[in-house]
Amino acid sequence: MKFGVVRFPGSCDEVDALRACERFGDAELLWHHDRDLHQVDAVIVPGGFSYGDYLRAGAIARFSPVMESVAEFAQGGGPVLGICNGFQVLCEAGLLPGALLPNKTLRFVFRQVELAVENPDTPFTRACARGDRLSIPAKHTTGRYYAPDEMLDELEANGQVVLRYAPGQNFNGALRDIAGVTNEAANVMGLMPHPEHAVDPLTGSTDGGRIFESLATAAVAA
């Protein structure tokens, strides 16, 4: 099992994601210029401020060479996880439904949040049970999940809403408390909170590890 973690100029959490992956399998960084995904079994698009994000968050990164290969990989059924800026990039690339808008406070917010697992039947959550609570830090300025009502209904009906902020935890104003969604085929997921920062008891929580563990076991099962 090998994870690939994309590195754009301006990525900030790519090394943290790499280390989190290494707890559950092999992992290497994938440089943004490089179209070769080095035969990885799963791709992580990490957090940060790709290309500075001075335009709309994720709007430039989606055009980088590596993202062409990531899109092909996803279309072939390969698992792709976008975290924070990675979620924004995947939405911009059209690999995930909906969009991320500025937080309702218009400020960057760092907070440890509780997430509820809504759908454990995905490659990203199979190590969890429905209703499990995960304590994971979130940190972003642009994390308010948005999609038109009909689309939200559809996402819910398809089980694509995988993670929700627990009651009282939705600080960014995300519609229907959505913290993480998948595409229809459930092989691409994006979430705003940072599971890679919740893999070591010393830094506060190990709940994020279950996302990486899920991916690792999913790859082995496949």
Place this chain on the structure above:
Amino acid sequence: MNPVGAAADARHRELGLTDSEYDLICERLGREPNEVELAVFSLMWSEHCGYKHSKKLLRTLPTEGPAVVMGPGENAGAVDVGDGLAVAFKVESHNHPSAVEPFQGAATGVGGILRDVFAIGARPIATLDSLRFGELDSERSRFLLDRAVAGIGHYGNSIGVATVGGEIAFEHPYEHNCLVNAMCLGIAPRERLIRSAAAGVGNHLVLLGARTGRDGIGGASVLASAELDEDEDKRPSVQIGDPFEEKKLLECCLELLDRGLLASLQDLGAAGLSSSSSEMASKGEVGIDIDVSKVPLREAGMEPFEIMVSESQERMLCVVEPPRLDAVLATCTEWEVRATVIGEVTDSRRLRVLDDGEVVGDMPVEALVDDCPLYDLEPERPTRQIYPAPRATLRDDASPRDKLLALLASPGVASKRWAYEQYDSVVGSRTVRRAGAGDAAVLMLAPDGGTGAIAVAIDGNGRRVAVDPYTGAAEAVLECAFNLACVGAEPLGLTNCLNFGNPEKPHIAWQLIEAVRGLGDACRELGVPVVGGNVSLYNEGSEGPIYPTPVVGMVGSLPDPARVPGMGFAREGDTIALIGSFTHSLPGSELWKLEGRLGEGLPELDLASHAEALEIVRAAVRSGLISSAHDVSDGGLACALAECCIAGGLGARVEYHHGEGGDELLFGEGPGGVVVSGTHEALADLATRAGEVGFAMIGHVGGNSLEIAAGAARLNLPVVDLRTAWERALPDLLS
């Protein structure tokens, strides 16, 4: 030698040079300086670069210690933290730019201190900020706070360096001159650390990073070395930050160093190319030629002097041996970092400025760096307090209960969550104790291949230094050391930023001298060397000087981060004890401030006894046997106990009788008191080891309220009320 009459040309005065300094420049050049030379000299001989009023004092501070790897004089200091690793750190001010444009001022303050740390080859892993503003009933202060915090977050979050701690205080004397001090810590394998001395005649001088523009021209002399004058529009002197450019620059520089491609590296900060090139040349005892026509510019038509003094951000200067140039340029291309050969190292010991080959400036390096005149201060102790009393907001006959609630809700004591929630404190996967989660931030070294952890705290209480400069400054060192002890860390070194008013005024000179004496004595007694720092003088607005504000940032190490207790009470039934030679006093306290009093003189410190108490607290924490540790600071014992209750979500019943009762016991302040909790057996054992150091069992953890009996004073408050007062204060004031 033919000194020229200074009065003939007043240009030098506009640039902040005195007539006698101008004469000295003429003497060292053997002629009058041209425009380029005058601009370069005026910056190199400014207070900000030349430390002309503070250098003699700074030499009195202790700088040697077993852990010191790099001391003052380099871009940052560094200490050994074991396992072949070194931690580099430094604090620097960006006060005047932040007073003019708080968002960019604070953001570029962070950007600048980050460059200082990676300039010596260390990867920045954490920043802390020490901020001072006027009272929050002022709209201007609320604006400055809001924008400075946003600016710090913008830069730190975007570049991916954790902001792990800091402090914010609000006092009227900062109304017209806020303080923004930023500290950065970096980590590196010891052997990767690099010095800035230029070496190797014939080597290339390569400028990395952003293009050079007209932003920040004269920042060091115009903004940082004179009092702020509100009539003048100084905004063009403030630089604009680009954290993305710096992120690329940071990764690129660290890769260049990892691959051993650089002979030396230096950041461009105050005074831009002038300062970086002359300091590199001075340290390497060489000369440097710079051709300004080769410098990539943001706009056409910049004069050579403008290119030499521009403070455009996100630039670094390095020396490269010719055979390695191609590899350097290729690495820069990979990171999309601009790299341009702009000059070379010479054996002339002169800084020569060329414009397309034509010499437009030619100055001896020694004159620029070493010949800046140093001035003796002319101190005079004021006969009475020079600061007006604060405006009273609390009646002095209020009940102890109301006093405690008022203190918890005063912005100086209240929760700073509003601010630190705007900072990423976990990026890097090292943060064991985040802002707000302990007296000091704790960062583990495992991601860097080390064992154990480091701890860092930043502190400085200007009001107490205003009341007593010597003792107040020494207290800042003690406060940091006690913060570190509460997480089990032993200090390895400290950095400081001396924020003072105009040193040419005798009372300010006296404050500065006394404060540095206090810092030095405390450092010597605790065995903590000063490895670097920064001085920010002329912090005065239209209503007078700021409180004298030495800010201390201290770094220590601890063996086992898993054993670090929280600051909050952790278990029903635990015993509570107060450790340390804690002297309660009200002058300079938060309570007196609320009551509209300042006071004069703090109780004399017994530094040796504090050193002993530190050892005992540290050992107790490291043993893993105590449940919580939190030091008594702003607002005194009652506030410390309330904070332990709030953090742990548990009440406590405390009885404390020690000399006189009342306000002094509950709210009196002073260094060296630590509230710990644990099983009765653990604390009884600790008591036997306390020796001469004060130790008192003062109560038990439990219930939903905090009950205190101190002398004749009684108070009883539900924890939920304490929490509401403490947590709501800042959001309510700022909404």
